[in-house]
Amino acid sequence: EPEVTQTPSHQVTQMxxxxxxxxxxxxxxxxxxxxRQILGQKVEFLVSFYNNEISEKSEIFDDQFSVExxxxxxxxxxxxxxxxxxxxxxxxxxxxxxxxxxxxLFFGSGTQLSVL
Amino acid sequence: QQQVKQSPQSLIVQKGGIPIINCAYxxxxxxxxxxxxxxxxxxxxxxxxxxxxxxEKKEGRFTISFNKSAKQFSLHIMDSQPGDSATYFCAAIRxxxxxxxxxGTRLQVFP
Numbered sequence: 001e002p003e004v005t006q007t008p009s010h011q012v013t014q015m016x017x018x019x020x021x022x023x024x025x026x027x028x029x030x031x032x033x034x035x036r037q038i039l040g041q042k043v044e045f046l047v048s049f050y051n052n053e054i055s056e057k058s059e060i061f062d063d064q065f066s067v068e069x070x071x072x073x074x075x076x077x078x079x080x081x082x083x084x085x086x087x088x089x090x091x092x093x094x095x096x097x098x099x100x101x102x103x104x105l106f107f108g109s110g111t112q113l114s115v116l
Numbered sequence: 117q118q119q120v121k122q123s124p125q126s127l128i129v130q131k132g133g134i135p136i137i138n139c140a141y142x143x144x145x146x147x148x149x150x151x152x153x154x155x156x157x158x159x160x161x162x163x164x165x166x167x168x169x170x171x172e173k174k175e176g177r178f179t180i181s182f183n184k185s186a187k188q189f190s191l192h193i194m195d196s197q198p199g200d201s202a203t204y205f206c207a208a209i210r211x212x213x214x215x216x217x218x219x220g221t222r223l224q225v226f227p
Contacts, residue, residue: 004159041219041220042218042220043160043205043217043220044217045214045215045217056213091159091160093215106162107152107159108159110158110159
């Protein structure tokens with residue numbers, strides 16, 4: 001089965017530093033997402049991206065966050081100045097166009113971000 | 117209206133038991149209800165899903181029951197095995213919208 005791949009699997013950074021989390025969605029998918037999960041809590045929506053622009057974002061996704069699809073394959077999440085509370089597992093996800101009868105969302109294995 | 121409420125928070129059963137996880141939603145515009153299974157250190161993986169025009173769906177040992185009028189749906193795991201020990205999330209989505217997750221249920225199946 002096709003996979004969403006995320007790198008790195010673990011990222012440790014100092015508070016105030018910038019981090020970029022990388023994702024390679026499944027090749028024929030057009031909708032892309034970032035979710036995060038703080039340890040032991042539920043999976044929370046951050047942002048959705050379609051047609052080279054953000055289609056929706058949550059209140060968590062403030063000015064410190066940005067997303068980009070720099071080429072035809074990568075989808076990145078940048079946190080400009082990390083805070084302690086940004087420590088979480090970040091999941092990238094993708095799915096086929098909304099007109100498909102299959103809304104299956106494929107998740108990557110995540111990047112564990114630790115902000116010290 | 118965008119919430120999906122899930123219970124219980126944790127569940128412990130013996131091997132062979134039938135754990136049941138329940139979810140409820142408010143937004144009647146949701147039209148696809150998946151269940152995700154998550155093992156520690158891994159991303160959520162789709163387990164089984166149902167549309168509101170169907171009252172039950174079965175795939176192997178996993179069954180979703182859906183009650184559209186009550187806006188509730190549940191996951192039943194038949195003949196549960198220790199390998200089923202994981203966190204289970206119900207979710208809901210409306211066409212092009214984001215997937216909304218429930219709060220998760222940590223299931224432990226003891227031999």
